[in-house]
Amino acid sequence: MDVKTVLNSVFRRVFDNDSIAIFDEMTANDVEEWDSLAHINLIMEIESEFSLKFTVDDILGLRNVGEMIRLIERKLAARGSS
Amino acid sequence: MIEPLGLGGFPHVDAVESALRLRAPYLAGIVQKQFKEFGQSWLAAFDRELGTFFGNDAAALASAVEGYIKFALDGMLLQKRFDKAGRYEPKTFDQAAAEVYQNPDYMFRLYLPGIQLSHFLWRHHYRQHIFFVERYLPLVMEHGGLRFYDVGVGTGFYSKEMLRLAPHLSGEGFDLSQFSLTYAQRMVSAFGAADRYRCSIRNIIASPPAAPAPFILNVEVLEHLEDPLAFLKALFRMLEPGGYGMVTAAVTAPNADHIYLYNSAQEVVVQIQEAGFKIVEYCEDRAYEPARPSESVPINAAVIVTR
Numbered sequence: 001m002d003v004k005t006v007l008n009s010v011f012r013r014v015f016d017n018d019s020i021a022i023f024d025e026m027t028a029n030d031v032e033e034w035d036s037l038a039h040i041n042l043i044m045e046i047e048s049e050f051s052l053k054f055t056v057d058d059i060l061g062l063r064n065v066g067e068m069i070r071l072i073e074r075k076l077a078a079r080g081s082s
Numbered sequence: 083m084i085e086p087l088g089l090g091g092f093p094h095v096d097a098v099e100s101a102l103r104l105r106a107p108y109l110a111g112i113v114q115k116q117f118k119e120f121g122q123s124w125l126a127a128f129d130r131e132l133g134t135f136f137g138n139d140a141a142a143l144a145s146a147v148e149g150y151i152k153f154a155l156d157g158m159l160l161q162k163r164f165d166k167a168g169r170y171e172p173k174t175f176d177q178a179a180a181e182v183y184q185n186p187d188y189m190f191r192l193y194l195p196g197i198q199l200s201h202f203l204w205r206h207h208y209r210q211h212i213f214f215v216e217r218y219l220p221l222v223m224e225h226g227g228l229r230f231y232d233v234g235v236g237t238g239f240y241s242k243e244m245l246r247l248a249p250h251l252s253g254e255g256f257d258l259s260q261f262s263l264t265y266a267q268r269m270v271s272a273f274g275a276a277d278r279y280r281c282s283i284r285n286i287i288a289s290p291p292a293a294p295a296p297f298i299l300n301v302e303v304l305e306h307l308e309d310p311l312a313f314l315k316a317l318f319r320m321l322e323p324g325g326y327g328m329v330t331a332a333v334t335a336p337n338a339d340h341i342y343l344y345n346s347a348q349e350v351v352v353q354i355q356e357a358g359f360k361i362v363e364y365c366e367d368r369a370y371e372p373a374r375p376s377e378s379v380p381i382n383a384a385v386i387v388t389r
Binding site for chain 2: 028029036039040044057
């Protein structure tokens with residue numbers, strides 16, 4: 001499965017909503033329950049799902065879900081090449 | 083999606099909310115939550131704070147919001163990692179000092195503006211401020227003393243509040259970070275109280291001030307220390323008999339420079355008593371309600387003391 005598909009399942013789990021369909025421009029403004037606690041839960045779930053670690057600067061740099069996908073892809077690629 | 087408040091009458095809070103909505107929309111709802119809980123008086127106080135400190139310098143305010151976002155994210159991530167580890171990241175005071183207090187970039191870009199905004203944006207911090215205004219300040223006014231020490235001035239927020247709300251007082255602030263002192267002096271000056279305040283680098287254990295004062299402030303310092311009891315004993319000697327102090331500490335609240343873990347507010351109270359203080363009153367406030375009982379939440383313990 002590609003990163004977007006797996007990430008979509010993480011979103012559905014964190015927000016307990018099976019109808020969520022993520023898209024590149026999506027932000028917290030598009031999901032009513034996406035507050036600070038949900039955001040951190042999301043980050044922790046992504047770390048666990050992909051076996052990655054994020055820094056605060058990583059998170060701070062994310063403007064939308066598309067950037068989140070590309071960050072995960074970069075981290076996975078870096079891990080694969082190390 | 084939470085709709086913007088539309089804070090046209092409060093342009094500085096409006097600017098903060100707009101910046102949060104743009105840069106970190108998951109944090110923007112906090113403005114509305116605080117307004118809902120504390121109402122118009124909170125909104126007016128926050129706007130006055132921002133307007134007086136930042137004036138019309140929109141770039142400085144935007145930079146402070148950026149610092150706040152990073153400060154808040156850092157704290158939330160550490161909270162989750164604390165839940166797994168059950169302890170703060172092992173660190174000596176000297177390591178924390180090098181990473182935070184003696185690091186001007188970290189202090190001015192993230193830490194100090196982050197704390198400054200948190201006084202209004204975090205529920206437990208604002209409740210602590212209410213406790214200060216409603217429970218501690220009346221004791222200060224009734225006592226009639228004229229001087230206070232603020233040990234660990236941080237941003238200078240509480241020094242400034244003492245000077246602003248009790249215009250007969252003069253104060254002296256101490257810290258181990260020159261950058262905190264610079265920020266505190268700027269804070270006090272912005273509110274027009276510079277002529278009643280001075281601050282300096284001082285380790286109160288190694289070099290206590292010559293005379294005690296009728297009032298002392300010590301806001302969220304204890305958790306930064308390796309031996310808070312030794313510090314509290316030195317603080318006790320700085321308070322005149324019959325005087326009043328307000329001592330607060332962060333409980334189960336990991337941060338880059340929190341090295342002493344209090345697991346409950348009661349632990350703070352017991353330690354303060356052990357140092358010799360009598361407890362007048364105390365309160366504890368949570369940052370938010372946990373989603374599950376097993377999740378830790380940052381707590382503030384605020385204690386009014388006398389001797």
